[in-house]
Amino acid sequence: MHAHIAGYLEAHHLVLVTAESCTAGLIASRLADAPGAGSVLEGAFVVYSALAKQKHLGVKPATIEEHGLTSEAVALEMARGALARSEANVAIANTGVADGGGNEPDLEPGTQCFAWVFRTGPLTEQAFTETRVFAGSRNEVRIAAADHALDALVKHHRSLSR
Numbered sequence: 753m754h755a756h757i758a759g760y761l762e763a764h765h766l767v768l769v770t771a772e773s774c775t776a777g778l779i780a781s782r783l784a785d786a787p788g789a790g791s792v793l794e795g796a797f798v799v800y801s802a803l804a805k806q807k808h809l810g811v812k813p814a815t816i817e818e819h820g821l822t823s824e825a826v827a828l829e830m831a832r833g834a835l836a837r838s839e840a841n842v843a844i845a846n847t848g849v850a851d852g853g854g855n856e857p858d859l860e861p862g863t864q865c866f867a868w869v870f871r872t873g874p875l876t877e878q879a880f881t882e883t884r885v886f887a888g889s890r891n892e893v894r895i896a897a898a899d900h901a902l903d904a905l906v907k908h909h910r911s912l913s914r
Contacts (some may be wrong), residue, residue: 755774757902758786760791761842764909766870768903769840770796770901771809771830773821773847774864778898779860799830805847809833822848824881831879841871842909844901849863862886864897868908881907 760862761768764901770780780796783789797808802821805811810833819825819858830845830874848864849856869879 753785754902755786756900757783757906758789758908758910761792762788766842766909767792767794767840768905769794769834769838769843770836771789771834771843772798772799772834773805773830774850775846775894775901776800777846778894779846779901782898783902785883785906794838797830797834797837805830808837810836819906820856820859820861822863824867824883827865828869828881830877831867831869832877835869835871836879843867843869843903844898844905845869846901848893848897850893860885862888862893864893866897866901866902866904868901868905870909872912878912880904 764765767870777796779800783793799805799808806817808832809823811829814823825847827847831843845867849859851861865883869877872878886893
C-alpha cells in the first residue's frame with residue numbers, strides 16, 4: 753500500500769524509525785507492507801504508557817505534566833528520543849486517543865499528535881509537529897493516523913528542499 757513512500761525514502765537516502773503510542777506500531781507496519789521496506793525502516797518503538805515514553809525514549813516527566821501525554825511537545829520528544837537511539841535519519845512519532853476515555857477524558861476522540869524530525873547534519877535537525885482529529889472507530893482512527901504520518905513525511909521532506 754505504501755510502496756510509493758518506501759520508494760521515496762530510498763530515493764532520498766532516508767531511513768526511518770518510528771516512536772508510536774496510539775498507533776502501536778501500525779506506522780512501521782504499514783511501511784513494512786511495501787517491498788524493499790527493510791532498506792528504509794530501521795525499527796519502531798511502541799511506547800503506550802507515560803513510563804515507557806520516559807524510560808525508552810527519554811520523554812521528560814515535566815513535559816508530560818505540563819502538556820499532557822497527547823501533545824505535540826510529547827510527540828516531539830518521542831521522535832527526538834527515537835532518533836537518538838537509532839542510526840536512522842528521520843523519525844515519526846505519534847501519541848493520541850483513538851476513542852476517548854483513558855487518562856485524558858477531556859480530549860476529543862480521534863485526537864492525534866505527530867512529530868517528524870529529520871537529521872539534516874551531524875548536530876542539526878528540522879522538526880515538524882501537528883495535531884489532527886480523525887473520525888471513526890478506534891481502528892479507523894489508528895489507520896488514518898498511520899497513513900497520515902507516512903504521507904506527511906514526504907510532504908515535510910519536500911518542504912526542506914525548497
